[in-house]
Every structure is written in structure tokens, then in C-alpha cells.
């Protein structure tokens with residue numbers, strides 16, 4: 133089942149990335165007007181060009197870790213389309229390694245984008261979402277649900293997103309604004325490729341194999357596609373999801389479900 137989103141405005145951060153691009157395509161196919169934000173202005177232009185045949189698209193270069201940029205993004209969305217119905221927070225960064233080796237710069241970079249960026253995008257969209265009884269979907273992670281070794285900063289940032297989502301859902305429930313997070317395991321996107329290239333010790337395929345080795349599907353394990361995550365985001369922004377708020381929805385092949393057989 134699909135739903136028409138004509139007349140609705142969807143703001144997507146990190147729109148130049150794997151999940152953001154898939155979400156932009158999904159909502160464009162449903163007729164929503166799109167306000168796409170990313171640090172990468174070139175990628176934004178390409179995507180806006182691709183989707184212009186389907187819907188109205190605005191690209192806004194934005195660093196979500198800057199509150200001034202975020203305020204400008206929301207102001208642009210309203211100036212161009214007069215409303216915000218859906219905010220999708222996908223802008224994110226990855227860092228991994230032993231906690232004792234992490235620097236202040238690692239912490240600031242990742243937490244500023246993943247947690248502070250998500251927080252202020254939500255915060256500054258609230259007045260418009262109240263008017264439209266809109267909704268927020270933020271990208272948390274399986275790392276926002278369970279601990280994994282050598283990902284402490286990323287995990288702290290996503291754990292923050294997951295619980296912030298619940299707190300904000302309660303705060304906005306009376307306005308019928310819904311706030312949810314999705315918690316994927318490994319999605320085949322530029323971020324996952326970056327992880328393998330940067331932290332795979334020169335053997336990206338080995339890195340991928342190690343990740344999939346922890347999946348309960350064993351030999352049949354595979355990575356999630358960005359389109360599968362986009363479909364879940366779309367569902368959460370659609371009418372049948374009306375009772376769903378304050379949820380952290382796992383999309384992870386069961387990797388966060390508990391212990392396996394071994």
C-alpha cells in the first residue's frame with residue numbers, strides 16, 4: 133500500500149547520502165515537495181536535478197552541527213513551501229576504535245552531527261510540525277539499542293538519539309506530532325564503504341565479512357539496502373502509523389534481538 137504525499141513538505145538532512153537519497157526518491161515518488169539538506173552541495177544539486185521531473189525539490193547546503201545553518205534550513209523550507217510535514221534526520225558520521233584512543237575532536241565531530249544536529253533539527257522544526265500535525269523520523273542505529281565494542285562515541289550518539297526520540301514524542305504527543313527513530317544494522321551505503329575502507333586494515337572485504345559473521349542468518353546474511361530503510365521511514369510518515377510514536381524500530385535482521393545459538 134502506498135500513500136499520496138502531494139501537498140506535503142518533507143525535509144531530509146543528509147540527503148546526499150545512501151539513506152537520505154533513497155528516502156528522497158521514495159517521498160518524491162509519492163509526490164511530496166522535498167527540501168534536501170547536506171554538507172555536500174554538489175551531490176544535492178545532482179539529486180535535485182534527478183528528482184525535479186517528479187516533484188518540487190529545493191536543495192539547501194547545511195551543516196546540521198551549526199544551529200544557525202539549521203535555522204536557515206527550516207526558514208528556507210517554510211519560505212519555499214509554506215510548511216513542514218515530515219522531518220527526516222539522516223545526516224550522520226561514523227568513528228570506531230578503542231575508546232582510550234579517541235580524541236576530543238573525534239567526540240565533538242560525531243556527537244555534534246549525530247546528536248546535536250538531530251536535536252536542533254527537531255527543535256527548530258517543531259513550530260511548523262505543530263501546525264501540520266507532522267512527524268519526525270530520525271536515524272538511530274542498532275548501536276542505539278545494544279552496545280558493540282569499539283564504537284563507544286557512535287553508540288553514545290545514537291543512544292542519545294534513541295532516548296531523545298522518546299522524550300520528544302511525549303513532549304509533542306498533545307500536539308499530535310509523532311516522533312520515531314529507526315535502528316538499522318549495516319546498510320550498504322557510502323558510510324559502510326567508508327567504514328570498511330578506513331577501519332578494515334586494507335581489507336575492506338574482510339571487514340564486511342566480519343560484520344556479516346555476527347548476523348543470525350549465518351551464511352545467508354546480507355546487508356540492508358537503503359531502499360529497505362527508506363520504505364520503513366515512509367511507512368512511519370504515513371497514515372497507518374498514526375498510533376506509532378516514541379518508538380525505536382529495529383531493521384537489523386535480528387542482530388539486536390538477543391543471543392544467537394552459539
Ligand SMILES: NC(=O)c1ccc[n+]([C@@H]2O[C@H](COP(=O)([O-])OP(=O)(O)OC[C@H]3O[C@@H](n4cnc5c(N)ncnc54)[C@H](O)[C@@H]3O)[C@@H](O)[C@H]2O)c1
Nearest residue numbers: 146148149150151171195196223224271273318319321323
Ligand atoms: N550505513 C549504515 O550501516 C548505517 C547503519 C545504522 C545507522 N546508520 C545511520 O543512518 C544515517 C544515514 O547513513 P548513511 O549510511 O546513509 O550514511 P552516508 O554517509 O551515506 O550519508 C550521510 C550523509 O550525511 C551528510 N553529512 C555528514 N555530516 C553532515 C553535516 N554536518 N551536515 C549535513 N550533512 C552531513 C554526508 O554528506 C552524507 O551525504 C546516519 O545517521 C547513520 O549513522 C547507518
